[in-house]
Amino acid sequence: MKLSPSVEETEQYFKQLFIDQSDFQAKRLVIGGTEFRLFYFDTLIDPSNVQDFILKPLLLRPQDPIHEVVSIIDYAETEQADEAVHAIMYGKTVLQRSGESRLYLLGADLKKERSINIPSNERVLRGANEAFIENIDTNLNLMRKLINTTDFVVKTYTLGRLSQTKVAIMYIKSIADTSFVNEVDRRLQSIDIDYVEAPGFINELIQDQKFSLFPQLLITERPDRARAYLMEGKVVVSTAGSPDVIITPVSFWSFFQSSDDYQISWILGTIFRLLRISCFFIAIGLPAVYVSVSSFNPNLLPINFVNTLQSSLKYITFPPVVEALAMMLLLEILREATIRLASPVGQTIGVVGGIVVGTVVVQSNLVSNTMVIVAALTGLASFIIPSYEMSSAIRLLSYPALLLASLFGLFGLAFFFMMICIHLCQMNTIGLPYYTPPFAMNPAKDTLLRAPLWAKRTRPSGTAKANKTRLRNPRGWKR
Incomplete structure (x- = not known):
């Protein structure tokens, strides 16, 4: 008008x-x-x-x-x-x-925002202690200070017919693949919705696999972690009103990486990385192994362990699969109650829940001592995963694994892991393979191992086709 x-x-x-x-x-x-x-x-x-x-x-x-x-x-x-x-x-x-x-x-608007604090969900022992906040301009300011180059590109536009939410995508022009950046931009601008609640809405609307439990986009609150992925040719999406940013594309192995891995020696980083990946299998398969061994294949265990297991199950009313399901559900209830309640009350619920699980339930012969240990190890193994989205997916996957193990024993568990592997291999994230072989020859691959920095001379070929060289002479002082 x-x-x-x-x-x-x-x-x-x-x-x-x-x-x-x-x-x-x-x-x-x-x-x-x-x-x-x-x-x-x-x-x-x-x-x-x-x-x-x-x-x-x-x-x-x-x-x-x-x-x-x-x-x-x-x-x-x-x-x-x-x-x-x-x-x-x-x-x-x-x-x-x-x-x-x-x-x-x-522009005479009132500026009201919370101060920049330490990360609450991704704390590290070494490294920066700054986290994104809900103001997108402040988040862009943090990224500009970390990446002081003219190749750092920020594109902003508006999503949501009613909310008119400001969204920004960030990438490094000399590293990121142009076709991939255009694809991310196309998917974001094709979103036609009344309002955008990020990062959940964007995550769900632009990912390839709509029915997969595995997270396909990495969400982080750490500017230094976002910078590290930008240096590999990734794209970062920031949204007004959200203290988290979205990183894409990422592989399955990205969800087991932590900023601490790169602040310590590569040997320790590799050990901790292997520990997290081992916990992936423990969190999914340990209750299923307990049920299958106690019900189908006790002969696979040493005789002393079998005697201990059988004695702990002697007076238990329910079969192993029922007590395993009950313990896993109880742990989920305690976890949700601890998160939703206020901090002082949540800590009290955790202590009370631990006492109930550890003493009363066992003394009532509802659950065996061995199952309490299995449930505790399963919960700890899921909490060690750095990504909340991957940790939640792992906890949910343990239920179908448990049911298959209760029906077919260890064969059912092996079939379940085989199906997971097939599912991961056929997944794509914004057009790139989600699951890459963990022992690829490319030294830039950061999968099971955390390779030494001086050995990672090239970037991932999928997202940095135009500029693959990361290091030229990293130890030039040594002749």
Whole structure:
């Protein structure tokens, strides 16, 4: 809609549009014989900014060009009413001078955001202690400070018909594959939805496999981790209102990597990486192994262990599969209760739950001592996974593994792991293979092992086709 030079008509248009908005304000000013109108939401603007940087300069120079009068960096002009409406809703102050069919969009919005804190979900012993916050501009500021190069590209646009959520994608132009960046951009811009709740909505709407339990996009709250993946040709997606960013594409092995792995020696990093991957199998298969061995194949164990196992099951009312399911469900209930309740109460629930599981349940002959140990090891093995999404998927996968083991013994468990392997091999993430062989010859692969930095001379070929060289002479001091 084209604007009228009459400030009365413009005011009538805005008042009709925001007729139900009690915090919308239209202020009339007459300065030096010239009439002005200010349009804004008083809940979104900072009154001191409007007073100091808009009104006071206008009182001194009402006839001069507006861009020479106001001292605001966030300044724009428009002749379209629709652009002015969006500017008002984003917290800007819109100014019109009588006789001009032009609106001035002045950034005097109120800045309210929490300070940058340490990461709450991805804490490390070594490394940076900064985490993203809900303000996307602050998040982009953190990334700009970490990557000081003109090749670092940030593209922003808006998603959500009603929410008008600001979304930004980040990549390094000289490293990332252009075709892949265009594909991510195409998928994001094709989202047609009323509002965007990130990262969950974006994760679900752009991933390839809609019915897979395994996470296909990596979510992190750490700027240094986002930078590390950008250096490998990945794309980072940040959304207003979310303290997390999305990294894509990632492989299955990315969910077992931690920032601590790269702050210690490569030998220790490899050991800890192998420990996490071992816990992947423990968290899925340990209850199933317990059920299959106690019900089908006790002869696979040493005779002393069999005697101990049989004695612990002697007075148990329920079969092993029932007690295993009961213990796993009880652990999930305790975990959810601890997360949802307030911190002091949550800690109390954890202590009380541990006492109940460890003493009362065993003394009541509802669950065996061995099953309590198995459940505890299973829970600890799932919690050691750095990614919350992968940890949740692992806990859910342990249930079908348990059911197959209760029906077919160790053959059922072997069949289950075979199906998981087939499923991982046929998955793609934004067009790239999700599961790559753990012992690939490319030294840039970071899978089961954390290779020494001086040996990782090339980047992953899938996402960094244009610039594969990572290191040229890493130990140049040694002749």
